[in-house]
Amino acid sequence: DSGVTQTPKHLITATGQRVTLRCSPRSGDLSVYWYQQSLDQGLQFLIQYYNGEERAKGNILERFSAQQFPDLHSELNLSSLELGDSALYFCASSVTPGWDQPQHFGDGTRLSIL
């Protein structure tokens, strides 16, 4: 058990809709990362927060946004959903924001767009 909690585990919705994925980091970790994993693209970094502030941005679409709250949990908002957004979305956390720190991953949210 990594200590990172993601909810919900599964989400099924339709094109054009909006969803929110939630992540609680491991106790003591200040940095949160969001990733998207699809069969053809592999694991892609989306965005990172550290202690409530955006730290780094990867391949995150403009339709997607995220935030980290004072209690350090994070939410990833996906809007105007398209079929291609179907994927596994992972959250990871680490103590400090450096990329060289081991990241602890949750078990993901599987998003299916119908």
Added chain:
Amino acid sequence: EDQVTQSPEALRLQEGESSSLNCSYTVSGLRGLFWYRQDPGKGPEFLFTLYSAGEEKEKERLKATLTKKESFLHITAPKPEDSATYLCAVQARGRRDDKIIFGKGTRLHILP
């Protein structure tokens, strides 16, 4: 363009049959290379970080090595519980910020 390529895509071994997984990379400036293990339905689990050519790290039956162009994950006398997808990731220098690029993984299956 920065790229991380893992080979083979899939590998089946008999229990006890040692082998190596490859991660080759083309990046502008390597900051670090990471290996993760991912079991079905789970998130990746951190294994190793390597920073410079010649560096080696070991954990149980796994040993990771790094050269200037590639990394190998050597698996010695594997057991069925070593079956998983092994992911390689590279931290590279970006225009403004560092970036992390993952390979697509090697699916390893150890037969009893």
